[in-house]
Amino acid sequence: MSTDPFRPWEDPQATPLIRFENVTKRFGAFVAVDNLSLDIYEKEFFALLGASGCGKTTLMRMLAGFEKPTEGRITLNGVDIAPIPVNKRDINMMFQSYALFPHLTVADNIAFGLKRSDMPKAEIAGRVDEMLNLVQLSQFAKRKPHQISGGQRQRVALARSLARNPKVLLLDEPLAALDKKLRQETQFELMDIQGKLGTTFMIVTHDQEEAMTVASRVAVMNAGVIKQIATPDAIYERPNSAYVADFIGEVNLIDGKVTSGTEKSCKIIWQGGTITAQPRAKLAKGTEVRYAIRPEKVVISASKPEATNAIKGKVLDIAYLGNISTYHVETDSGQIIKAQLTNVRRLSQRSFAWEDPVWLSWTETAGIVLTE
């Protein structure tokens, strides 16, 4: 399946660049990060994804050095970084507010870190030019931060944090302040720059689309714990828990009970009938499970289809999003299942309307059986 050769996390020989080993961080009685272990490899674009307050920012700030772990240790290249102060760490951070120094020009902002490094004075100007070229802001070198646009400021902040050529770049919600169009463009720019430099990037975000787009691996965090670490496609297609399935994208979660099953196939009984699915392992009869199916994998048809899983219902609501429509279908037993259709035809010609009786169907491999 994989054509991407860059999968160091699957290589047991590879040594991670950053290791979080049983790290706990408490603020008083509040546990922000709870006994968390995590390996990040060189050249990765690693995304920490979670709702606000899940501990992702604390995790990043511990790596930067602004917070100290209460328990556990963090190593960079095998060295425990606890005794190394912020200003001596080979890690730089791009702040959510960008934190560009308002009294300095764009060029001076980028040079700020270089002047405090062991780089010879003569080389600083050259490095600043190089960074300005990288983010395409050469003509704005003499401007002050308040004289450039939000998107340009974001790029100055990126250039400034990359200027010292850190081993790891931390990005704290780097695109949160930009509008949607610009954000999407900038996501590709970020990936481009990361690919060019080969620096390890760790991004903290609450925007799942952003994480999915840019990252080589995504860690979904909740309440100080990592729920799942996987590639974006694996997170989406094979979530390991109802929390992850629900957090990433839209999903129908159906509670049911296993009635019979082998390693390859199982039958789940729920209020609306029986579902045939492929479990990841053999499930004992009577196991309580949640069956997760993405709306785009549910097919709507007017007549009874030839499919493993099919249910009858009627259209309750239609959410028209332009390119796609989400149909909320009420099954005969009263559950609501969402199905998504691409609007290949114009709105006036669509096949289903409110209150229409329809059939929902999906294949045996479309959904996923979750036990947690």
Added chain:
Amino acid sequence: MRRAFIISIPYLWLVALFLIPFAIVFKLSLSDPAVAIPPYVPTLDLSTGWTGFKDFLSQLDMENFIWLTEDNLYWKAYLSSVKIAFFSTVFTLLIGFPIAYGMAQAPKEWQATLMMLIILPFWTSFLIRVYAWMGILSNEGFLNQFLLWTGFISEPLQIINTNIAVYIGIVYTYLPFMVLPIYATLEKLDPSYLEAAEDLGCSRTSAFWSVTAPLSKPGVIAGCFLVFIPVVGEFVIPSLLGGSRTLMIGKVLWDEFFSNRDWPVASAVAVILLLILVIPIILFQKQQERAQEAES
């Protein structure tokens, strides 16, 4: 029309409370003293008509200003006032900045209380507070008694009626004017600037000098002007705490007005004082404008 009306209100205010009084003082400075009520000539009598007005104008002259240049006392007093104001400003800054910095660093729930403590002295009359300093600094005052008691000194120090007492009084009185604007800028300072500076290789100290200090400049400048400008013309503190050798223009002005009853010379002193202060006031305005622009 409505717009013109709204704009005219502050201008009317300025004309009534600044321009007209200044015109009166300026006219006084061109008059001659007289033993009369009011104690100067000429006075404008509109009933005499045009010839009376011409006669009135012809009696005005620059004599008082020439007199100011002939007597050493005045320029020495101006110079000494500016010097005292300058050093007071420096001392106030040296004491005020750490206070403002400490306030801005304090936990959020404490800041309102600290602010209150800075403003609290204003609730008592300024005069009473200066008198209180006389009680503290005099030869039999609390400070000397305390130092004698500790055995640090064997004879009381002469502090009252010296320039040191004047400096203490001025720094004490004007400290809030320094602390508040600096605190206002420091408090607004995004803490991520300092984090960014540290992240980019600064130590705590160098982050302070390369980020906090330059970014607090607008507050420091505002504080310095708010102290310097009124201190140049300060009268109460030098006359109560200072000695006979404390020369300040405010005191000279008072003496001219009330002891000599020479209103015209006193007015001339005031006009020159204003001219001296116009330069820093304009600089201050410019700075404020720039600070506002940078913020928007």
